[in-house]
Amino acid sequence: MRIIEVNDRKSIKAFHKVPSIIYKGDNDYVPQLRNSIEEIFSEEKNALFKNGNAARWVLLDHKNNLLGRIAAFFNNDNAKLNDQPTGGCGFFECINNPNAAKRLFDVAKNWLSVQGMEAMDGPVNFGENFFHWGVLTNGFRQQGYGMPYNKGYYVELFKEYGFKTYYKQLTYELDITDPNLPERFWKIAAWIAKKPNFKFEHFTFRNQEKYIHDFIKIHKQAWRKHANYKPIEAHNLRELIAQSKVALEEDFIWFVYYKDEPVAFFMMIPDINQILKRMNGKLNFISIMKFLYLKRRKTIDRVRVLVMGVVPRFQKSGLESGIFWNLRQIMLKKPWYNEMELSWVGDFNPKMVSLFKAVGGHHTKTHQTLRYLFDREKEFKRLPIIDN
Numbered sequence: 001m002r003i004i005e006v007n008d009r010k011s012i013k014a015f016h017k018v019p020s021i022i023y024k025g026d027n028d029y030v031p032q033l034r035n036s037i038e039e040i041f042s043e044e045k046n047a048l049f050k051n052g053n054a055a056r057w058v059l060l061d062h063k064n065n066l067l068g069r070i071a072a073f074f075n076n077d078n079a080k081l082n083d084q085p086t087g088g089c090g091f092f093e094c095i096n097n098p099n100a101a102k103r104l105f106d107v108a109k110n111w112l113s114v115q116g117m118e119a120m121d122g123p124v125n126f127g128e129n130f131f132h133w134g135v136l137t138n139g140f141r142q143q144g145y146g147m148p149y150n151k152g153y154y155v156e157l158f159k160e161y162g163f164k165t166y167y168k169q170l171t172y173e174l175d176i177t178d179p180n181l182p183e184r185f186w187k188i189a190a191w192i193a194k195k196p197n198f199k200f201e202h203f204t205f206r207n208q209e210k211y212i213h214d215f216i217k218i219h220k221q222a223w224r225k226h227a228n229y230k231p232i233e234a235h236n237l238r239e240l241i242a243q244s245k246v247a248l249e250e251d252f253i254w255f256v257y258y259k260d261e262p263v264a265f266f267m268m269i270p271d272i273n274q275i276l277k278r279m280n281g282k283l284n285f286i287s288i289m290k291f292l293y294l295k296r297r298k299t300i301d302r303v304r305v306l307v308m309g310v311v312p313r314f315q316k317s318g319l320e321s322g323i324f325w326n327l328r329q330i331m332l333k334k335p336w337y338n339e340m341e342l343s344w345v346g347d348f349n350p351k352m353v354s355l356f357k358a359v360g361g362h363h364t365k366t367h368q369t370l371r372y373l374f375d376r377e378k379e380f381k382r383l384p385i386i387d388n
Helices: 009-022 034-040 047-051 098-114 154-161 183-193 208-223 234-244 285-296 319-332 350-358
Strands: 002-005 052-060 066-075 086-094 119-122 135-138 164-174 198-202 253-258 261-270 302-310 339-346 362-373
Touching: 002 009, 002 098, 009 034, 009 052, 009 066, 009 086, 034 234, 047 052, 047 066, 052 098, 066 098, 086 098, 086 154, 098 119, 098 154, 135 154, 154 362, 164 350, 183 198, 183 319, 198 319, 208 234, 208 253, 208 261, 208 302, 253 319, 261 319, 302 319, 319 350, 339 350, 339 362
Parallel strands: 086 119, 302 339
Antiparallel strands: 002 052, 052 066, 066 086, 119 362, 135 362, 164 339, 164 362, 198 253, 253 261, 261 302
């Protein structure tokens, strides 16, 4: 077996070919958009390169057959948020062979070590944790857009190498229009949604700069005390909106204001994987036209909740339920959407887990974020529980 660094057109093509080998015949796998993956590894597109770096490799056998791939990356600002400088590895794909996996993990670890890292998380993304984050350990079916799908043996490859569970990522699902959902919850939610001094409004592209500013302000307050907090830059959100504009629906993104001060946000997107599955990871003029046609035909019948946040001062005021009440009114007007995926919430956030259960959600999938400490004698610590 030999490792090849991804640094030219041929090796980039090989990097994107690996999943088609691993998932051949697997109807639950949805090919990732190649362009969006390449933007993650573009110094012009990804701001994390400003104080960091990334590298990619593919693994071949003696006959030049592809066996796997991996990427490694770090950002010094994010690395310093941990007890030890921590980078990441991701976009891991591999045959069911511990020796092959070891070769991939070794090259990632060694590269990160040279960059001054002392640990690596995986499988993660060189970007926001909305996408490509965690290894699937149960709930093996077609994933919502941005949620990782992998073979069942992947977690064992990670753990056999020495990775340990840093935290679990829980996914819940519900039909928000179901009349049998908890009546008491919705009565309280309706009352909260109409409280004086609070204003609930949804995002608009016309005023996106205002909402980007408000999102960052809320996010900083809501998450800065969390052990895994990473600041979000305005240009990252602009890029996310630009890349997702064909799929986003304005009334799927909500903000709450208290006396005109932004205090909470909520964002979900249609599950475009239901269309992308037909495009084999390629997005060109013809496929974009096909995408828009199928979207207009209401081919998508499920949505994925990406993120929700409330500033600390209002975290016990029930604003989350008020958002769900407003959202329910929207969903009742769009009956072709009959399933909502709440993904993901960490097991370190019991308050949000309780909310997802209270609204009627059912736990359907689990991913895990794993961590590997380069110093094998160092004490391993799981991500601490958020103290609400």
